[in-house]
Amino acid sequence: MQKYISATHAADNLPRSVDVVIIGAGPAGSAAAWALDRAQPGIRTLVVERAATVGAGSSRASLENFRTCWPCAPLARMMQRSVHVIMNADDTLGAGARDTLHPKQQGYLWCAFDERQAANFRADVAHLQGMGIDVVSYLDGEEVAYRFPWLGKNVIAAKYDPTAGWLDSNALIGRFLAAASGAQVLLDAGDVRLRIEGSAVCGVETAAGFIATPRVVLAAGAWSVEIGRAANIRIPLELRPRQSFTTGWRHDAFPEDAPMLIGSAPFPHVRPEARSGAIFGWEYRWHRKHAKGEGLGTPFKASVHDEHGDTHTPDDAIESPVANLDALKDPRFPSITLALLARQFGDLPGNGFADGRYMRSIYHNIGYYVYRDATTAYRTNADGSRTPYESERAILDAHPDVAGLFLSIAHVGHGVMSAPAAGEIIAAKVLGQPLPDPIFADFGINVPWVAHDENAL
DSSP: OOSEEEGGGOGGGSOSBOSEEEEOOSHHHHHHHHHHHHHSTTOOEEEEOSSSSTTOSGGGGOOOEEOOOOSSHHHHHHHHHHHHHHHTHHHHSOTTHHHHHOOBOOOEEEEEOSHHHHHHHHHHHHHHHHTTOTTOEEEEHHHHHHHOGGGOTTOOEEEEETTOEEOOHHHHHHHHHHHOTTEEEEESOOSOEEEEETTEEEEEEETTEEEEOSOEEEOOGGGHHHHHHHTTOOOOEEEEEEEEEEESOOOTTSOTTOOEEEOSTTOOEEEEETTTEEEEEOOOOOOGGGOOSSOOOOBOOSOEEOTTSOEEOOTTOBSSOOSOGGGGOOTTHHHHHHHHHHHHHTOOTTSGGGOGGGGGSEEEEEEEEEEEOTTTSEEEOTTSOEEEOOOOOOEEEEOSSSBTEEEEEOOBTOHHHHHHHHHHHHHHHHHTOOOSSGGGGGGSTTOOOOTTOSOOO
């Protein structure tokens, strides 16, 4: 069986019917193929990808991180399972997998610069330890200075998870697909379309023709919206462009074995990359006014009501994905990020994150954070009204209106770290098996709110 097939040369290598079609060859789709194969050996799956390579979507802009210290119980349990798979990859993904993934557990260090932030960290740690997440600890200023003297005097306390880290996400996708013995991958599949008969899936149309199947897993990230729309199916998502950048240079005081550093709001974060570089991101709010060019999508139209009852449209949400995502890059993003870090850590011009050498070798990345929309993430108030919020939970569930359609979507910015567990959850849904953990029912499409499912960074 040929594993990878190009739609331009499919010919006799492409199956015309399979047990399951998975749309999207990123972390979510590849993990679904892996988990289906483990749960039902011999199942025939076809992963279809619109691009010419796997992992061609938002994974390109990922910081490729993982951690287990989440304050929301289902997210914590999901990440614990995923990190177990990653750190025991030879057992779960095949011999030699762990070396291929190259996981580095160098930790996450959330930095406090004033007493209010320090108090928040003490409360966070108490909550996490109360959930049984004992790996996370509170560090006072003296302990921070002892363990990380290179950070400087501005950091007066920290929240520390020494088991968090990062890995090679492309290698993870490749190992998922290699371990799925009954799976094939169709690349260059173009704009994949669902074919619905009555109210049930019967197959998909691709650039290489029609493939019949009774079950489809929609794991196409931002493009899930368009695939649903073409079939007159509403997919309840908001799309927000999110940026990151890598540099080939890192200042001498920032060591190669450092943890990922996370500053205060708006949470600029950075970690070492390779031997001499770094990768940066933050919760930047993209605005439409920075877009360049035509065909960039339209503003998200759904009304959103905040906690004061005010109605607004998020400036950073768009209704449809765009083909030329690079046109949404804000060229100021790298310099703003560095300026934020320099200000918070107290770096003077020419030093630390304020050193101009950071701007000499930048690779600017952009992808989407894909969230539940206001119809699937809200708190119900005492008067019966609803207050939408930004949920961190994916939707891992059967579509309520279309038989045979399953959703692995809304992975926000942690699709890489959640992929193993997300794959197992959606596989259980597809095969009609019990969930790996009952708490994973909280990833259902009709579960609008779960405690602590906000502001998890």
